[in-house]
Amino acid sequence: MIRSTPQDAGQSKVDTVAQQQRKKIGVTDRMKLAWTILRSSLENPQTPLSYPAEWLLDIFNGGRTDSGLRVSEMTALQASTVFQCVTIIANAMASHPLNVCQRLFENDRTGKKVTYSHPLSTLLAKRPNPEMTSATWRRTMMVHKLLWGNAFTEIERDQYNRIVALWPRNPARTRPVRSLSSITMEGTTYPQGTMFYETFDALRDAQIMEQDNDNQNYGYRRLVLAEDMMHFPGLSLDGRIGQDVVILARQAIGLALATEKYGAKFFGNGAIPHGILGVPGDMSDVQWEVLKRSWAESHGGENQHKTGVLPPGVTYTKTGSSPEEGQMLQTRQHQRLEIASFFNVPGHMVGINGDDAGKSTVEQSSIEFKLFCVDPHAVDLEQEMEYKLFPQVGQAANKFFASFDLRKMMYPDAASRSTFYGSGKQWGYLNTNDIHELEGMNPVEDGSGDSYWMPNNMVDAATASAHSQAVTDGLEDGTLAATPSNVTPIGDHPIVKDQQKQDKAKMALDLQKHQISADASVKIAKHSGKDPNADEQDDKPTPGKNKLGAKKAKKRADLTRVFAGMYRDAVGRASFRKKATVADYTTVFGPIASAMIEASFDEPTDASEFIRAYTTELFTRKGEGWATDLDGESAIEFDKLLEAILNA
Helix, strand or coil, rough: EECCCCCCCHHHHHHHHHHCCCCCCCHHHHHHHHHHHHHHHHHHCCCCCCCCCEEEEHHCCCEEECCCCCCCCHHHHHCCHHHHHHHHHHHHHCCCCCEEEEEEECCCCCEEEECCHHHHHHHCCCCCCCCHHHHHHHHHHHHHHHHHHHHHEEEEEEECCEHHHHHHHHHEEEEECCCCCEEEECCCCCCCCEEEECCCCCCCCCCEEEEECCCCCEEEEEEEEEHEEEEEEECCCCCCCCCCHHHHHHHHHHHHHHHHHHHHHHHHHHCCCCEEEEECCCCHHHHHHHHHHHHHHHHHHHCCCCCCCCCCCCCCEEEECCCCCCCCHHHHHHHHHHHHCCCCCCHHHHHHCCCCCCCCCHHHHHHHHHHHHHHHHHHHHHEEEEEHHHCCCCCCCEEEEEEEECCHCCCCCCHHHHHHHHHHHCCCCHHHHHHHHHHCCCCCCCCHHHHHCCCCCCCCHHHHHHHHHHHHHHHHHHHCCCCCCCCCCHCCCCCHHHHHCCCCCHHHHHHHHHHHHHHHHHHHCCHHHCCCCHHHHHHCCCHHHHHHHHHHHHHHHHHHHHHHHHHHHHHHHCCCCCCCCCHHHHHHHHHHHHHHHHHHCCCEEEHHHHHHHHHHHHHHHHHCCCCHHHHHHHHHHHHHHHHHHCCC
16 A cells, blocks of 8 residues: 655544545455456457447446447537536536625524625635635536536645635545444544545545555545535435436437537538449459449548549449438437426527527526526535535524625616616615615715615605604693604604795785784774773664675675684694694684685785784683683684674
8 A cells, every 4th residue: 555645634644544444344345346347357358449348338438328329427518518508507606706694683684794704705705725716616516516416525624623725526536425334533433324425536645545466556545524525416316416417318418419420420421421332243352442442532531522433333322311301400409409408508598599488588588597507506505515614503603604696697688777776776775885786886985875765755664653653642641742762853854844934935925915004903903802882882773884784794604614614623733732832823823814814805905913913812812722622612713813804
């Protein structure tokens, strides 16, 4: 046994234990037996190298297909459709960001954020090992997973058990195994049936070369703990080993290779179907060879398409079919679609133009490619990386995970993105910096890009509910509760302030429309203290007074019909104001008094002094509070106002 010196102490322990346990696991005996069979088969005179044993061809050239060609993982890549599908999927997984994210738990809701300070962030996103980039590593993993059905990545740790590198392993030389007896590795005893990973790939420069008794080398063998090997299986029947995709699809791939080979040979022969030469009588072997050689020299290579001249009696009979007769183009088109279906790749992505795919657009097909092809692979990688790379116990358990950012695969065209961004900005679920991030642009430097917009006619449901409940409670106990701390007072809102300013300006304009003299205003204000005799004198019937009284009664009825309801509403609003001022009473009752005066007089009058005196006097009497019978008090106060205006 020959072993070179490993670079790290941890690997030395694994290699040494692996050497000690060879006989227990029985791999050495199996490898010796396989090598003996292989060598005896090659040395057996009954097994010529021109026609080796069938099992030997299966090992090196892949399984036989009905098309006559053997298909292996390497020969399958010669089929253009297989190469396209593998390249498209592998590049999709390699080109999108692979981030380390932290889970957030706030208010019984979960979220996430990308963290760049985690030790594995650089390892996964940029450089998993000193020899390859993250994109190369992910692309290699996907090629292994798509062709062999299994992908393996060995985790290299330092002496402090910290992850320092990730190394891809050849799936043809790596497999999961179970121990037939208990095994002690790195000071830990593992019971019988524990899963390990057996690989013949060396870790860095550490190589364990096994030899049989005849000094025949057959490879390097190491046992790797399951916790140090990430395994990404594809379609599996037992949940541990993925099925070889190429072997499952070998018939379809073999037919595609056969049609391509047929077309190449057909055009290589000058696009002339093959045939046979017929001669009368018998010919010696020498004559046959001369005839075949002369025909090949006259019509092969550069002499293709030349007119052929046959000796007397020799006839040419076509035996091959043309590509049209064999429907070669239709067969190749069908094989492209069939192979693409094995990998769940839409037909338009492998050059199939006539595939309607249910009349869906290219954009919809791309979304289906992301949902049904890329997403399952991404989930496989994310779940295995979270379990093998991030802590599952302790304070950091379940806090970090690896996640692919595949949002760009869902990006629509420019017009659709513009509509989406506009709607998000308008309705408050996107801000400017969110849009910049989606478009790969830098955030706004002044900080304004972090604010969210909301329409003026919209309000947060929780805030509105809290405000409504506070007002309801205040009305029930007779005192309006203070405005909640998280609610902007209605009176302090800029829009409300602007509206109040406009209302005051309008009221001032209305007051200027009416011109009542100051003497009349004083008379109205003091109308309740007039001399009773004067009223009696005024009430004495005179020749023209009955007509004037009827006119006044009609005006009273009209004003009551129009303004009594408005005045009752004003009384209700004033009664709810526990800390009202004269200005508040002027705002509530002033417009009604102004409108009543305007309807009572034919000529414009200045009613500002009258309204100021009336609202001041009303506030003096009712500012401390209104009675419980608001309807009755409203009728009394409305009659007083109406009488004052009519007697002015």
